[in-house]
Amino acid sequence: MHKDLEKILYTEKEIEEIVSRVAERINKDYEGQHLVLVCVLKGSVMFFADLARKLTVDCRLDFIAASSYGKSTQSSGNVKITKDITADISGKHVLIVEDILDTGNTLSYIKEYLSGFSALSVKLCALFDKPDRRKKPITADYSGETIDDLFIVGYGLDYDEQYRNLPYVGVLKPEIYQ
């Protein structure tokens, strides 16, 4: 385990099982359809890559980035699109793939933004969900695991751009960010 972590919350194997469960539901719901999977950079990169490889529905992959978090562990509520998608999503089913749904500031902004292009549907998929912290009325159509209000890193999730490459998800020692 990385020295900056208090404990491992999900091992590689557990994450794989969670991703498989989510993929199964998506495969069932979108069977016979074409999907545009939108990865919310950078946190969702590992989840996106693993999820996409478990999907049996035809899909196109696209990427979007938004900023709201800096070095702090709190969402600022001030969201800005910093990298836009390139696909034409009008008349398409869109599934936004995010690492974690926290206050909901980022995802509600992205969802509203992508809903402005006449897509057939725009849904949300989040690997982790922290419902206790929600500030915007938004729910994930697909969510992997509901977690307590802990700051987690690894498997794409960072603190100050570190720890994204850890293959597991762990809880950061509070002294690292306090």
Ligand code: XMP
């Ligand atoms: P909001 O609050 O806008 O935030 O829903 C969503 C984004 O915040 C980041 N986030 C975290 N990142 N560990 C992280 O590494 C966490 O526990 C955590 N909680 C929220 C994440 O980037 C997400 O996209």
Ligand code: MG
């Ligand atoms: Mg993120």
